Amino acid sequence: MPAPKVQSPPRRRLSPAERERDIVAGAVAFFAEHGFDGATRDLARRLGITQPLLYRYFPGKDALLDRVYQEVYQSRWRTEWETEIADRSISIDERLKRFYRAYAALIQTYEWVRLFMFAGLKGLDFNSRYLAFLRARLFDRIVMEIRAAHGLDETAPVTEAEIELIWSLHAAIFYIGVRKFIYGMPIPADLDADIDFKVNAFLHGAPAAFAAVLPQAALAGKAGARKK
Structure with missing residues (x-):
């Protein structure tokens, strides 16, 4: 039946x-x-x-x-991140670690990483639009906060060399998702710990590199201001 x-x-x-x-x-x-x-x-x-x-x-x-x-890319961005990055009551180390832990949780997804990579290969404007968005909302702020934390001049314009250093940190964290969702490779088991490690490595080198690219007149003026 x-x-x-x-x-x-x-x-x-x-x-x-x-x-x-x-x-x-x-x-x-x-x-x-x-x-x-x-x-x-x-x-x-x-x-x-x-x-x-x-x-x-x-x-x-x-x-x-x-x-x-x-x-x-746009609707998932949290505007409070921009305020938190500028909160100088918290160390720059902790601010960057908190931000990149939260940001990694947002971007380390199959859809986010693969759409970004496909857009670049296809020549769509996703990448240029989003990277311009990051520059305006985040990268210049981070440069100024690192300068402030290390007594560097905050009045000099942000240099492209400084922005390139921020890119190096940002790209290292994004690349974790590329390894997982594009190459199918293993990634660190403790993602937060790996992000903290990358931020620490970046912050130990970035201030000295920033000082090297700032105008010498601006550095001399800042040094003189600290002596008064």
Whole structure:
């Protein structure tokens, strides 16, 4: 006797806001897996909707990709990080460690790392937009906080050499995710401890390197101010 057929429960009708969220979440997962050459018709099939319905919410692939960028890179940024980096009641060592522990928890995901890498290979503007965002929101602040912590001049403009040093720390932490989600290599078991180690190594060398690239007149003026 054949087994009785089990009726699948009817699918709940989604509101427009829920449908949009469902499409964006599906697009994030789809493009992270297949790269940005993945076709919207395949995405629609995976979501169980028609391609015309997808285009009712996003009139073209570029609009959908822009929404993916906003979802993964902009909406997850925490503005309080910018305030915490500038809180001089806490040592610069501890501020950077706290920030990069929290930031690593945000970016060390399959979607975040793979979308960023695929965007670079495809020539999309994800990377340039996000890196400009980091420079404006974070890197200049870190430079000034390191200068302040080590008695270096805070009035001189931030130099590209200083920014390159910040990049070296930031990239080292990002690369942990590349090792895991791109190369399939093992990563440190204790990620927080590894981040603390990297921050310590950076801070032992960065102040001396910053001093080397600051204008000598600015350094002399700062030294004179400390003698008064």
